[in-house]
Amino acid sequence: MKNIKLTLAYDGTNYHGFQEQRGTGLLTIQEALERALRTLAKSPIQVIGAGRTDAGVHALGQVVNFRSDRWPIPVAKIHVAMNALLPPDIKIIKAEEVPLDFHARFSALAKTYRYSIYNHRVLSPFHRLYCYHEPRKLDLKSMQEGARYLLGSHDFKSFQAQGTPVKDTIRTIFRAEIVEELPIMHLYLRGNGFLYNMVRIITGTLLGIGIGKIKSEDIPKIIQARNRTLAGSTVPPQGLCLMEVEYEANAGAENLPTIK
Numbered sequence: 001m002k003n004i005k006l007t008l009a010y011d012g013t014n015y016h017g018f019q020e021q022r023g024t025g026l027l028t029i030q031e032a033l034e035r036a037l038r039t040l041a042k043s044p045i046q047v048i049g050a051g052r053t054d055a056g057v058h059a060l061g062q063v064v065n066f067r068s069d070r071w072p073i074p075v076a077k078i079h080v081a082m083n084a085l086l087p088p089d090i091k092i093i094k095a096e097e098v099p100l101d102f103h104a105r106f107s108a109l110a111k112t113y114r115y116s117i118y119n120h121r122v123l124s125p126f127h128r129l130y131c132y133h134e135p136r137k138l139d140l141k142s143m144q145e146g147a148r149y150l151l152g153s154h155d156f157k158s159f160q161a162q163g164t165p166v167k168d169t170i171r172t173i174f175r176a177e178i179v180e181e182l183p184i185m186h187l188y189l190r191g192n193g194f195l196y197n198m199v200r201i202i203t204g205t206l207l208g209i210g211i212g213k214i215k216s217e218d219i220p221k222i223i224q225a226r227n228r229t230l231a232g233s234t235v236p237p238q239g240l241c242l243m244e245v246e247y248e249a250n251a252g253a254e255n256l257p258t259i260k
Helices: 029-041 075-085 140-148 198-210 216-225
Strands: 002-010 058-068 090-098 110-118 152-155 170-181 184-191 240-246
Touching: 002 029, 002 075, 029 058, 029 075, 029 090, 075 090, 110 198, 140 170, 140 184, 140 198, 140 216, 170 198, 184 198, 198 216
Parallel strands: 058 240
Antiparallel strands: 002 058, 002 090, 110 184, 110 240, 152 170, 170 184
């Protein structure tokens, strides 16, 4: 039995999220991956994803793993074989054989997301699928001040989509930083986990600070209230990208074949 870890990048524009939606006719990243794997293995393969990105969300460092007792392709050749079968908006960028107890989701230590905001009165057509357009001038300093209140362990229930069936809403944020690359602002959030729509709601809240609707010093009050209605809007998906998923060094895969 082999357990294979794949790191992949994809443009989520044409997909209805990562997770399979069998029977709906809606194409997902997971289904595209499993279709290619089934062709190579000559038998059904199910992948486990590190994160269930929504429709329209992109990834530069999504991670999946799958197990197979008859896997026919050398690990060093997996990216070549898979990329020949996958559509051009999904690519395998790294493959590793990992211990059998490795799990793409539950073995993850941290994830980094980036949300990109195009802050100019006219949206470039080349960024329309990868940024949220905010034509009003944003107060970057105040947004950065608000972001700093997010650092540490908090109950982020105020930043969770309503109706999400999750019992534990405490998460730890290690990085909350806005990097300006005019006319684009990139919000980077690195944490040990994220609630459903948490990054998009945090972004909407910081945008509220940027346009003067919310005060940066109100962030602690919003967190403490555990009330979704006090936070900002949920921004659209296209500005969101899963940048990286972190695991213990090499995920216990020392001396196993790796391609980059």
